[in-house]
Amino acid sequence: MTPRSKESHVLFLLIVGLLAWLVPGAGHLLLKEKKRAIIIFATIVLTFSTGLYVGSIGVINPVGATPWYVAQIMNSPMVAGLGHLTTTRHYFVYGRPSEIGQIYTSIAGLLNLLCIVNAVYLAHLRRAETN
């Protein structure tokens, strides 16, 4: 592998990873894994939306629940916008709905992290196979 192709390979992996983070499943779509992409997108968006529906957008709390927020932001950078909204407009949620909402949204984020890593790994494997 020449230095230039190695650089382009790393750049490609970065693009796949960033795209997969930006929109769940987009990394796999870039690798022409359409079925996987659709399944991943539907699963993660549904899980995240269920968490928001149960606990309201108040479960995304960058100030009072930072560890949960770290997992939640793995869904997409757009979650940061929701976090900003909840801190400025003060949406409060307590008790079981808060727990369930936080668990759902955080698990969705961690699942997306798994998919990001998988998409980058698949991209790396394919490049290695073609060389």
Add this chain to the structure above:
Amino acid sequence: MLMIDAFVVASFTAPEKIGANPQSMLWLLPLVAAIVVAYKATKLPEIKAGNFLKEVAILFGSIIVFMIIIALVLCTLAWLITE
């Protein structure tokens, strides 16, 4: 259209009423299903509807059965310690 938008926004700005009762444990079922589907979507070498559903059903069943066994063991332990 505005009514629908307002309804959707309202659905996500107020939490649902869920009590701290045994029934609320059922909320783990959709979560387990989501974890299984995403995991299998990344692990299967090829995605075919029949095979994918079969794999998902097997893993989902395994997790639920294992959780039930763990719950029964913990309940028995708690009963043995407290009685």
